[in-house]
Amino acid sequence: MSVLATGLLTSACTSTFSGDTIDYKSAGEKKGPNLAFPPDMTAMGGDKRYVVPDGGATLSGYSTAVQTKPTGKETVLPAVSGMKIERDGNRRWLVVSKPAKDLYPSVREFWQETGFILLTDSPETGIMETDWAENRAKIPQDIIRRTIGKVFDSLYSTGERDKFRTRLEVNSKGETEVYITHRGASEELTGTDKSQTVWANRPNDPELEAEFLARLMQRLGYTETAARASVGQKSTVAANAPSRxxxxxxxxxxxxxxxxxxxxxxxxxxxxxNFTVEDRDRSKGIYYVRFVNTNDLSPESKSFFSNLFSKTSADDLKKAKRYRVHVKDVEGNVTVxxxxxxxxxxLGETAVQxxxxxDQQVGR
Known part of the structure; x- marks a missing residue:
């Protein structure tokens, strides 16, 4: 059975997940450094630190753990003290009253226990990223698969892949904020006779991000009921920040x-x-990133398939340049x-890129 044919049999991703609807299997076989990068990404350095609270120091200057205590009783959910979900529109993130360096190992173990391989694992920057993985629970359990699936399970595929990035930041209160973001790809028919397939981006899924936040909360001590109730609470803000x-x-x-x-x-x-954020300084409103202009890439690396599942050449990695993304607020007018x-x-093409x-992501 072809990859795409079985993928077309699967149902669309829903906004509600349960224990038997997520069963990820990573495409890789062992842990290792991140060698697969899309055009706008390159390898992450390992000499940085978490974001600091208010002050003039940069991320890389953070050297001591921030010790905090829970600020009071949990009045909404009888769950774990010092942990809560914040929400802004469809954005959700976890806030934990615990130093990032102490929280990081638990988050790493969570992804590994869920069935993912971490290609980026950087405690110094507070960022980890999974390999592309397939949700095997989305494959239909028809009579054929139930009969021979255990033997020929590799013949079945959903035609979809997911990867997740987790970022830990320390806010101005000394709390650790945990962000989980999703990227998706799907196999699509191409060619005049529709006999070939290519991998293409598919929209990120905020509800899938929320599901993994809820599961992470359970890993950190919440009950399933309390975690899902917390993630499902409505935002007090109507929508995300629009941009022009x-x-x-x-x-x-x-x-x-x-x-x-x-x-x-x-x-x-x-x-x-999928930018690489090497450093960030909230007090100055600056993200320090690496970016590869697609015009500088070799023809092979411009192929989305090669960027998705193959190695980017060393020459292409050398073309990644450092930039600053500057967020500035002047009397209530915020510009980036x-x-x-x-x-x-x-002022040129790279800035527009x-x-x-x-712009394709913010305010969505």
């Missing part, structure tokens, strides 16, 4: 929002667009611009 892309003399994103929301939206946008490594404004990728 301007491509004039100074390319920029304009936010109808405050700095805190814009900073969070840009961070999630960078995660979902791109700067070069030294802090000079980028980076901002366009962000």
């Amino acid at each position: 892309l301007k491509k004039d003399k100074q390319p920029r994103l304009e936010f109808a929002s405050n700095f805190d929301r814009a900073w969070r939206e840009v961070g999630v946008g960078l995660d979902r667009s 611009t791109v700067q070069d490594e030294k802090g000079a404004n980028e 980076i901002l366009t990728l962000l």
Whole structure:
């Protein structure tokens, strides 16, 4: 049975998941360094630190753990003290009153226990990213598969792959914020006779992100009922921060929002667009990222299939340049611009590329 044929038999991803509807199997076989990068991503450095609370130091200057205590009794759910879900529109993230360096090992074990291989595992930056994996629970349990599936299970495929990035940040209160972002790919028919298949991006799934947040909460001590109730609570904010892309003399994103929301939206946008964030300085409103201009890539690396499941060449990795994504609030007007490594404004095509990728994610 072909990969795509079986994939077409599967049902669409729903907004509610349960224990028997998620069964991930990673495409890899062993742990290792991240060697597969889309055009806008390259390898992550290992000499950084978590975001610091208010102050002038950069992420890489953070050297001591922030010790905090729970701020009071849990009045909404009789669950674990010092852990809660925050929500802004369809954005959800976990807030834990625990130092990031102490929380990180538990989050790592959670992904490994769920069936994923971590290709990026960086305690120093607070970022981990899974390999592309398939949710085997989405394969129909027809009579043929029930009969021979145990022997020929590799013949069956959903035609879909998922990967997840987890980012731990320390906020101004000394709490650790945990963000989980999803990227998806699906196998699609191509060619004049529709006899070939290619892998293409599919939209991220906020509800799948929420499901894994709920499961992580259970891993950290919540009951299943309490975790799902917490994740399912409605947001007090109606929608995410909308943005407008301007491509004039100074390319920029304009936010109808405050700095805190814009900073969070840009961070999630960078995660979902698969940028490499090497450092970040909230006090200055700067994300330090690496980006590869697609015009600088070899023809082979421009292929989405090769970028999705194959190694990017060493020459292409060398073409990744450092940039600054600058979030600035001037009297309630929040703008996001791109700067070069030294802090000079980028005014050309690269700035538009980076901002366009962000605009496709933020406020969604």
